[in-house]
Amino acid sequence: MKINPYLILLFFSTAIYGPIHGQNAQTLLEKMDILIAAPKDKEADVLMIIKDKNGTVKEREATLKQKGKYKKLYRYTKPEKQAGIATLSLPDNVIWLYMPAFGKAIRISLLSKSQAFNGTDFSQEDMSGIPYSERYEPSLISQQNDEYYQLELLPKSKKSKYTKINLTMDKNHYYPIKMEYYTKGDKLMKIAEFNYQKQGAYWFAKEIVMTTVLKEHATTIILSEVKFDQGLSDAIFTIENLKKEE
Amino acid sequence: MVLIGTLFFGNELKNLEIDADIVRSLPDDDVDARLLKKIGKNFGSNNMGVIILETDNIYQPSVIEHIQLITDTLSEISGVSSVSSLTNIINIKGSDYGIEIGKLVDEYELPKTALEFEKLRNNILNNPMYKGSIVSEDETASLIVFNIENDANVNLIAKEVIEKTTALQIPEKLYYIGSPMLVTYISDLMRKDLTTLLPIAFLVIAIILLLSFRSISGVILPLFIAVVSIVWSLGSMAFLGIKMSMISNNIPIIILAIGSAYTIHVINRVNKVRLEEQHSDTIKTAFVYVFIPIMLAALTTIIGFISFIFGSYLDMIVDFGIFTALGTLFACLLSMFFIPAILSVLNFKNNSSKAPKDDSFITNYLLQPLYQLIANKPKTVLLIWLLLIGFSVANLFSIRRSVDIQEYFKRDNPTRLAEQIMVEKFGGTKPIFVHFKGNMQSPAVLKKMLETSAYMEKSPEVYTSMSIAKLIDEINYNFTNSRTFPQEIEQIEQLWFLLDGNEVLPRFVNEELTEGIIISKFKSPDNKSKIEFAKYMNRFIAKNSTEECQIQITGMPFVDITMDQSLINSQIGSIAIAIFFVIVLVGGILRSLKSGFFAAIPIIATIILLFGFMGLTGISLNIATVLVASVALGIGIDYAIHIISHFKASFKKNNDVYAAVQESILVSGKAIIINVVSVAAGFLVLVFSDMVPLQYFGLLIALSMVSSCLGALTLLPSLLILMNKKNNQHEN
Numbered sequence: 001m002k003i004n005p006y007l008i009l010l011f012f013s014t015a016i017y018g019p020i021h022g023q024n025a026q027t028l029l030e031k032m033d034i035l036i037a038a039p040k041d042k043e044a045d046v047l048m049i050i051k052d053k054n055g056t057v058k059e060r061e062a063t064l065k066q067k068g069k070y071k072k073l074y075r076y077t078k079p080e081k082q083a084g085i086a087t088l089s090l091p092d093n094v095i096w097l098y099m100p101a102f103g104k105a106i107r108i109s110l111l112s113k114s115q116a117f118n119g120t121d122f123s124q125e126d127m128s129g130i131p132y133s134e135r136y137e138p139s140l141i142s143q144q145n146d147e148y149y150q151l152e153l154l155p156k157s158k159k160s161k162y163t164k165i166n167l168t169m170d171k172n173h174y175y176p177i178k179m180e181y182y183t184k185g186d187k188l189m190k191i192a193e194f195n196y197q198k199q200g201a202y203w204f205a206k207e208i209v210m211t212t213v214l215k216e217h218a219t220t221i222i223l224s225e226v227k228f229d230q231g232l233s234d235a236i237f238t239i240e241n242l243k244k245e246e
Numbered sequence: 247m248v249l250i251g252t253l254f255f256g257n258e259l260k261n262l263e264i265d266a267d268i269v270r271s272l273p274d275d276d277v278d279a280r281l282l283k284k285i286g287k288n289f290g291s292n293n294m295g296v297i298i299l300e301t302d303n304i305y306q307p308s309v310i311e312h313i314q315l316i317t318d319t320l321s322e323i324s325g326v327s328s329v330s331s332l333t334n335i336i337n338i339k340g341s342d343y344g345i346e347i348g349k350l351v352d353e354y355e356l357p358k359t360a361l362e363f364e365k366l367r368n369n370i371l372n373n374p375m376y377k378g379s380i381v382s383e384d385e386t387a388s389l390i391v392f393n394i395e396n397d398a399n400v401n402l403i404a405k406e407v408i409e410k411t412t413a414l415q416i417p418e419k420l421y422y423i424g425s426p427m428l429v430t431y432i433s434d435l436m437r438k439d440l441t442t443l444l445p446i447a448f449l450v451i452a453i454i455l456l457l458s459f460r461s462i463s464g465v466i467l468p469l470f471i472a473v474v475s476i477v478w479s480l481g482s483m484a485f486l487g488i489k490m491s492m493i494s495n496n497i498p499i500i501i502l503a504i505g506s507a508y509t510i511h512v513i514n515r516v517n518k519v520r521l522e523e524q525h526s527d528t529i530k531t532a533f534v535y536v537f538i539p540i541m542l543a544a545l546t547t548i549i550g551f552i553s554f555i556f557g558s559y560l561d562m563i564v565d566f567g568i569f570t571a572l573g574t575l576f577a578c579l580l581s582m583f584f585i586p587a588i589l590s591v592l593n594f595k596n597n598s599s600k601a602p603k604d605d606s607f608i609t610n611y612l613l614q615p616l617y618q619l620i621a622n623k624p625k626t627v628l629l630i631w632l633l634l635i636g637f638s639v640a641n642l643f644s645i646r647r648s649v650d651i652q653e654y655f656k657r658d659n660p661t662r663l664a665e666q667i668m669v670e671k672f673g674g675t676k677p678i679f680v681h682f683k684g685n686m687q688s689p690a691v692l693k694k695m696l697e698t699s700a701y702m703e704k705s706p707e708v709y710t711s712m713s714i715a716k717l718i719d720e721i722n723y724n725f726t727n728s729r730t731f732p733q734e735i736e737q738i739e740q741l742w743f744l745l746d747g748n749e750v751l752p753r754f755v756n757e758e759l760t761e762g763i764i765i766s767k768f769k770s771p772d773n774k775s776k777i778e779f780a781k782y783m784n785r786f787i788a789k790n791s792t793e794e795c796q797i798q799i800t801g802m803p804f805v806d807i808t809m810d811q812s813l814i815n816s817q818i819g820s821i822a823i824a825i826f827f828v829i830v831l832v833g834g835i836l837r838s839l840k841s842g843f844f845a846a847i848p849i850i851a852t853i854i855l856l857f858g859f860m861g862l863t864g865i866s867l868n869i870a871t872v873l874v875a876s877v878a879l880g881i882g883i884d885y886a887i888h889i890i891s892h893f894k895a896s897f898k899k900n901n902d903v904y905a906a907v908q909e910s911i912l913v914s915g916k917a918i919i920i921n922v923v924s925v926a927a928g929f930l931v932l933v934f935s936d937m938v939p940l941q942y943f944g945l946l947i948a949l950s951m952v953s954s955c956l957g958a959l960t961l962l963p964s965l966l967i968l969m970n971k972k973n974n975q976h977e978n
Contacts, residue, residue, distance in 0.1 A: 085740055099743070101734060104725075108344055108345045108346070108347055109347065158354060187322065214324065
């Protein structure tokens with residue numbers, strides 16, 4: 001069977017350069033999940049800037065190693081006082097904390113998903129590696145705009161702090177641009193703004209600003225020196241390795 | 247001019263703010279007060295409100311749900327920075343495999359079964375951090391603690407808290423306490439008092455004036471002067487940016503009562519001149535008669551108020567003294583210069599034919615018999631007074647002092663009930679703060695904090711205490727499974743990682759980690775216990791405070807001790823100052839120091855009687871009743887001045903002591919009685935105040951007025967007769 005080369009060209013051009021119209025919300029969210037979890041592994045330097053209502057700024061720096069969706073190793077480098085502290089996140093919400101001053105790693109269990117993590121505006125629920133499409137029921141609110149989709153995500157679990165998330169998604173590449181987190185009484189609780197960049201084959205959030213609206217408190221996470229698919233071994237994501245100071 | 251002034255100050259009135267915060271009124275030159283204010287500002291301790299939920303048993307599914315409902319409701323109020331309750335408090339605890347960081351209860355799966363509640367109960371009991379802060383030991387009360395942002399409108403938020411939580415209509419009893427709630431509550435009471443009691447006082451005085459003068463001008467003019475003086479003095483407060491306190495809340499009623507008095511004397515004298523003498527210019531003649539007595543009366547009253555400036559501990563009492571004195575000055579000036587102007591404008595001469603005859607009830611049935619009694623039995627009158635004074639002196643030493651803010655409320659008041667629950671079930675409400683200056687991550691400083699806490703908790707007055715050291719100790723225990731406090735600073739710095747960003751942190755340490763506090767509560771309202779505790783703690787501090795770890799202690803019990811002492815100092819100081827200046831002033835103006843002493847006798851007797859009454863009835867000396875003696879002195883001396891100046895003028899004219907006493911009693915006595923009845927009635931309206939000290943304040947002032955009136959009309963004339971008898975040329 002002969003295939004018209006123009007048709008093939010048309011197929012690829014739409015696949016690469018333009019969205020497929022009429023996609024359902026579930027597919028769009030799944031595409032976003034695929035984009036987020038695309039790299040096999042990731043290494044980066046992380047800068048966290050925490051700013052409170054009075055304008056007081058605190059900075060933390062860490063190195064990040066990530067393999068797959070669920071294995072993450074943060075090793076803090078700044079502030080000096082907390083340098084060497086490391087957290088290892090493993091599947092099933094298992095987190096190990098290593099404090100070099102005690103020479104000991106201990107498993108911590110963050111029981112509350114809504115709890116802010118370590119003074120940032122990110123909760124455990126926000127940082128969960130579980131794909132959005134598994135956690136939320138999406139519906140497409142608007143696709144009139146040429147640049148982005150508007151989706152409404154309703155949590156599947158009753159244990160979510162959020163009653164809904166309004167997601168603004170890039171129409172061409174399916175990465176998140178903005179998420180508005182609503183809580184009881186349809187009150188806007190937090191806003192996350194993403195700056196996605198492409199490096200090699202992958203899109204990644206170069207910068208995320210999470211603002212807790214009521215408290216006028218914000219955390220900015222900036223990634224630098226990002227490397228993908230370095231072939232990180234599973235041995236890195238072990239308690240033994242956690243204790244090795246780098 | 248009066249119109250312009252009234253318009254100007256009237257316009258300023260809209261800027262007058264109410265501030266019921268006693269902490270803000272504490273003086274900066276007192277070490278305890280200064281530190282307390284600093285801690286309130288830097289650690290947000292003044293912005294902490296508490297809701298007490300009371301029921302038969304906290305560990306029930308519906309109760310936990312309601313606590314969560316209240317917690318969520320408070321969290322949604324703009325300006326509430328944090329809420330902490332049984333349903334959202336963070337729980338860090340050790341487990342078989344490490345540390346669990348979570349919440350005491352799962353907010354999405356609240357405990358329902360007996361087993362789940364048993365687990366929760368054990369979690370609370372086993373965690374020293376929750377002692378006295380979450381659930382009472384008898385398990386019938388739970389606390390929901392919230393913090394209000396520093397720059398937020400505390401009153402508005404406190405009201406919203408009450409409105410929104412009341413609207414939930416939950417069956418458990420809710421009580422509100424903590425500085426924001428208390429301050430808002432007192433502000434509301436002040437507003438209520440102002441808007442309800444002032445019109446009542448106005449009406450009462452109007453009725454008395456109408457009965458006394460039986461003329462419209464006799465009612466309108468005194469009240470008009472009082473109102474203008476109130477507007478001017480409160481307008482001045484607003485203009486100078488001074489807020490209305492729970493003491494200056496009395497200013498309108500006081501000025502209403504005393505401000506009308508000067509006009510009463512002017513009108514009374516005008517009536518008298520019209521009745522007795524056919525002067526071509528009645529008003530001018532009357533003015534000459536009353537100028538000195540009114541000026542003297544006003545000056546002595548002003549001295550009474552100004553005396554508060556010296557020796558007063560609270561700024562609010564100083565403000566009260568200044569602006570009541572100013573109101574008195576306005577009333578005096580307006581009575582002396584504006585009232586004659588009005589009377590002239592009203593073409594007073596045309597009405598002279600309608601002048602009332604002096605055959606009033608007061609003269610015929612009260613003053614005339616009184617004169618007869620004094621003239622016939624001056625020694626008996628004197629003896630009765632001496633007996634009364636002796637009896638009062640005997641009771642004088644039973645006077646109780648109280649600086650407890652809770653005594654401001656009636657017994658069945660919800661705030662007072664809340665205080666009672668806090669004392670009985672949560673170890674009190676009076677905050678104690680131990681302030682540490684040093685490196686808050688230093689093991690030595692933190693260990694010293696723990697030692698201080700342990701030492702404090704040995705006192706029977708301290709139930710529990712909380713600090714960053716206790717938090718670190720608890721985390722360390724969970725992390726290492728050992729109660730040995732970390733030895734290395736690095737260890738503490740790293741344990742801090744788990745606390746970073748925690749909402750409770752700014753309540754215990756400053757941003758730079760150079761200062762920290764132990765927060766505790768004091769149980770007893772008793773002053774002796776406070777003094778003993780202060781000594782107990784100061785011994786420890788003197789021994790343990792070092793350059794690297796500077797320790798200071800403050801809190802309401804410490805401020806109360808100073809305030810209590812200042813009640814005596816302020817009382818003695820203000821009375822002594824007032825009496826001294828009154829004698830000098832009256833003596834100077836009447837050109838006779840003897841007259842000055844004589845004028846002071848009835849009021850000194852009144853003050854002794856007043857304290858005797860307080861000792862006898864158990865009415866305590868507090869920040870409101872401490873004002874009574876000087877206010878009574880300032881107002882009450884006027885009666886003696888009127889009598890003595892009248893007596894002097896008459897005695898000089900006729901050289902007849904009996905005739906002079908009779909004229910003084912019959913003429914000035916009438917104005918005095920009208921004045922006393924109207925002033926006393928005005929003050930008695932305060933008995934309906936919602937604030938207990940103000941009730942006593944009103945009652946005591948009214949009693950003092952009656953007493954000083956009786957002193958001026960009986961004791962003083964008796965003395966004048968006895969002292970001048972031998973000089974009397976018309977002795978019968």
